[in-house]
Amino acid sequence: MENTALRFACNGCGVCCKGRLIPLTLKESRQWLQRGHDVAVILEAFDESLWPAESEKFRHNAKRAAQIDSGNAKINVIAIFAANALTQCPNLDDQNQCVIYEERPLVCRIYPAEISPFISLDPADKVCPPEVWEAGEIIVSDRVASPALQVKIAQSRDADTVDAHAKVAICESMDMTVAAWKENALAVYLPDRQRLMTAFDHYDSGIQRVAHTSWRVRIADHELREAVRNRGVQVDTTEPSSYIFHKL
């Protein structure tokens, strides 16, 4: 069968370090900020209407989420903290070399493999040039990642679970409390670096916000928006001013 084993030999072209948001663990986000770089925040929300509660997709995503109040309902919110490399990663030098190579984030060590268990690695979906798939070690065989990659992927998924509540609490402390409905749209915040660092410090020192804000969700499609609203979820319909909203 074609592509049962995928070889990969990175050529260091640096293309994957440009034009994207690079998900970070909480610890990596703190280090990123301390290096003087910006961290973006992507907020996603879902409930059991998106996937049945007993489904693998629901269980996987619920582990990455904090369950919180929204209106008269409970929703699950995933906060993704990501290095802002929308132009290019600030750690990429003029020769397309990573200047923090030994300390690069987990996701940079995993790429081009997939972290999500629901996505198979397909070279056509990757920005790597074709020749890099013709040499090197086998990284995926019969859709199973190599043992070395599996260790890193497990570390990434574990961090997603361990960090889930802290990331949502940090967002709440900064009034970033509107999340886009998962698989419908994206809500991307570009918080001030110093403010985000202060929110990290407050969280680390145990300073908690007293006032609890009810989270809201933003949904691009009218029909879906009304269906979610009818379940008691607080839906936001004001024009976004503090985040970028992008319909998927």
Ligand code: SF4
């Ligand atoms: S940290 Fe290094 S490997 Fe990761 S995106 Fe930035 S330059 Fe690339």
Ligand code: SF4
């Ligand atoms: S785009 Fe692919 S080949 Fe180029 S540096 Fe990134 S992982 Fe390596």
